Amino acid sequence: MATTTPHRPVVADPVPIRPPRGGGPFTGTAMLVRFALRRDRFRIPAWLVGITAVQVGGAAMYPDLYPTAVDRRIQATIVVENPAMRAMTGPAHGLDQPTYGALLSNEFLGLVAVVVALMSVLLVVRHTRAEEEAGRAELVLASSVGRYAHLAAALVTVAGASLLLGLLVALGLGTLGIESVGWSGSFVLGAALAAVGLVFAAVAAVAAQVTAYGRAAAGAAGAVIGVAYAVRAIGDMADNGLSWLSPIGWAQATAPYVRDDVWPLALALAAALGLSGLAFRLAARRDHGAGLVTPRPGTVAGSRWLVSPLGFAWRLQRTALLWWSVAMLLVGLAYGSAVDILEEDADNEIVQELVAAAGGTTLTESWLSVILTVTAIVATVAGVIAALRPRREELSGRAEPVLATALARTTWVATHAAIAMAGGVVLLAVTGAALGGTGALVTGEADLFGQVLGASVAYAPALWLTTALAVAVFGLAPRAIGVVWALLVYAVLMVYLGGLLQLPQWMLNLSPYTHVPGMPAAEFTIWPLAALTAIAAVLVAVGLYAFRRRDLH
C-alpha cells in the first residue's frame, strides 16, 4: 500500500491554525458559573433555605406574639423610646402606627441583612481568591478561560443567589397572609436583602484583589460588614443621617410595609456596580496569584522564641489576634461614644420603667449589659478560630512534620488553646476599655471605665467554655466542629430574640453567656463564673486526652 501512493510529508497538508475566536478576558464565564453551581449545589441552597426559614418563620410567629394592637404598641414603644434597641435593630420606621409589617421589618431586616452579607462574602471569596490561592484557578486558566472569568463567574453566581433569596423571602412572607404584611412590602423587603447581597459580593470581590489570601480577603470584607452595621447602629440611635453611609442602612431605609420606598436601593445598586468595576480594574493591575502588595524577604534563621512550642503557636496566631484587637477597639470606641446620646433619653418615664424591668438602675447600664454580651460573643469567635488552628494545620498537612518532632501532641494543642483563651480575654479587655473609656469621656463619669472594663472581662469564663468546647470537639470528632459555631449562633439569637420573642428561661440557659452576671446592670456573683470555668477546664482536658488517642488526619 505504502508503495502505491507517492511519498508525502505529513506537514504538507497541515490543519490551518486559526487564531482562537472569542478569546476575551471573560471567555468561559458561563462555564465557570455552571461549575460554581455544581460545586455549591448543597451550600447555596442551604444558605437560601436557612435565611428564608429564619425570616419567614420569625414573621409567622408575630400574630401569636402580639395578638392585639396594644401588644404591638408596647413592643413599638420599647424600640422607639430606647436608643439601645434602635442601635441593635434599626430605624423605627412606622412604629407610631405599629403594624405587624412595621415591627417585622424593624426587628428582622438588619440582622438578616448581616447574614446575607456574610453569605455573599464567603461565597465570592471561595470562588475567587481561595481558588487562586489553592492553585486550582491556575489549572483552569491554563485552558481556554479568560483572565477575569473567575471573578465574573463568582459575581454572577452570588448575584443570582442574592436575587433568588430576595424572591424566596418575598414569596414566603407574602403567602403568610398576615394582616399588614402585604405583597408589595414583602417584595421591597426581599429586594432590600438582595441589594445587600449584591453590595457585599462586590466588597468581597475588591478584598479578593487586594490581599493574596482567601482568609484575609474574607476577614477584610467581614470587617466591612461589621463597620456597616455599627455605622447604621450609631446613625439610628442618634437619628442623625449617618445610616445613609451604610449599605445595611440603605436596606432599612426602604421601610418595607411602611413606605415601601425602593429608591434607597439605587444607592446599593450603584455601589455594587462601582465596586465590581473597581475589582476588575484592580484585577488588571496584579499578577495571577499575587495581591496588590509585593512580599519582602524575611529572616534567615528562626529566633529562640519562635522555635519554642508556645512561641511557634503565637507566631501563627498573632496577626489574626492583632486584627481582631483593632476591630474590637473600633467597635468599643463606636459604642462608647454613643453613651451620651443615651443619657439624653434617661429622664423619659417609659425608659425608666423599661430599665427597672430589665433589673438595671440606669438606661446606660442596661444598654451596656446587652452590648457587652454581644461583643463577648464576637470575641469568642476569635477565640474559637484560634483554638481551631490545630485543625487547619492538620488538614493542610503541616501538622505532620511538626508532630513527627519531639513536640507532644497535647503540648501542641494546649499551646494553641492557651493563646486562644488568653487572646480572648485580651479582646474582652480591649473592648471593655475602649467602650468604658470613651463612655467615661463623653459622659464625664470616670467610674464608667472600671465598671465597663470589669463587666466585659467577666465574660471570660463563658468565652473559655465555648473555646474549650472547640478543643474538645477537635479531639473527639473534628468533623463535628459545626456544633461550636451552632452554639455561637444560638447565643446571638438568644440575645436578640430572647427578649423580643419572650422565649422560656431554659432556652436562654443553654447559652453560656446567659449565666454571666450582666454587669453593670446586674450584681457581680462569682459562682456562675466559677462553674463556667470548671466546665471549660474539663472540656479542655477531654479534648487533649481524645486528641492524644486519635489518628492524625
Next chain:
Amino acid sequence: MTTAIVTSGLVKTFGATRALDGLDLTVSTGEVHGFLGPNGAGKSTTIRVLLGLLRADSGEVSLLGGDPWRDAVALHRRLAYVPGDVELWPNLTGGEAIDLLGRLRGGLDRRRRDELIERFDLDPRKKGRTYSKGNRQKVAIVAALASDAELLLLDEPTAGLDPLMESVFQDIINQMKAEGRTVLLSSHILAQVEKLADTISIIRQGRIVQSGSLVEMRHLTRTTIEAVTAAPATGLASLGGVHDLDVDDGRVRFAVDGEYLDAAVKHLSGFGIRSLTSHPPTLEELMLRHYGDELAAANGNGAD
C-alpha cells in the same frame, strides 16, 4: 546486628479500605533500606504508623526499641522525617521553618544546616508561600538532615527535586550511611533506590511481598544472556530454567533463572563463545515480577 524497625502483622484499615494488611517489615540498624511500591500500596501509611501519627488496628511495631504510639515524643527526638508532599507555613521563611522543625525535634547542627542550605542552593529568606514544590521539599530535607537523628524516615523525599539536587541528596545519604545512621527510604524512583539501598522491601496491597538485599533478590530472578558462539548453539531449550530463547544463526539470547545460570553458561561454552554479555535483572524487572500480573491484566492479555 540489631534492628531499628520491626513490624509484624501490622493491620490498618480506613473504613472499608485495608491500607496495611499484615505488614512484616524489618530494617537493621545502620542500613539504608529501600521501601518500594506503587502509589497506594501502603508506604506512607506504614511510615505514619512508625511515626505514631496513626495507630495500627493490630500487629506489633517496634521502633528503636520503643512503641511508636506510646513513646512517640521520646522516639521523635531520635528520628527525623521528610514527608513526600511538604506544606510550609505561608508566613514563615524557609530558614525559620528549618530551625523550627529542627529545634522542636531537640536541636540541629547549625554548621551542617548552613552547609546543606548551600549545597541544596536554597534561599532561606523566602516565605513559605513563595516556594515551589521542589524548594518546599528542600526545606524539609535540610531540617531532617541537619539533625543528629539516628533514624531517618524519608517518604519519597526527592519528589520534585531536579537531577542535580537528586545527586546532592544521594551524596548526603551515603554520608549518613557512613556515619552509621539508619535510613528507611520510601520511593518509586528505582534508580535512586538501586544506588543507595543495601536492602529492599517491596510492598504490595499492604503486605511486604519480597524483602532482602539487592544481590539476593537478583539471584532469585532471571539474568539475561546474549552470546555469539562459533557453532550454532542447540539444546538450550531443553535446559532447566531457560526462558524466552531466541536463536538467530550464531547469535543467541535468553533469560535464565539464577540457580540455572551456571549450567546454562557451561552448556553454551561447548559451542565456543565468541562474545558474551549478561544483564542482571534491573530493579524494574524485580518490581515487574511482583506487579506483572496487574500489568498483564491492564494490557488485556495474559501473554508472557
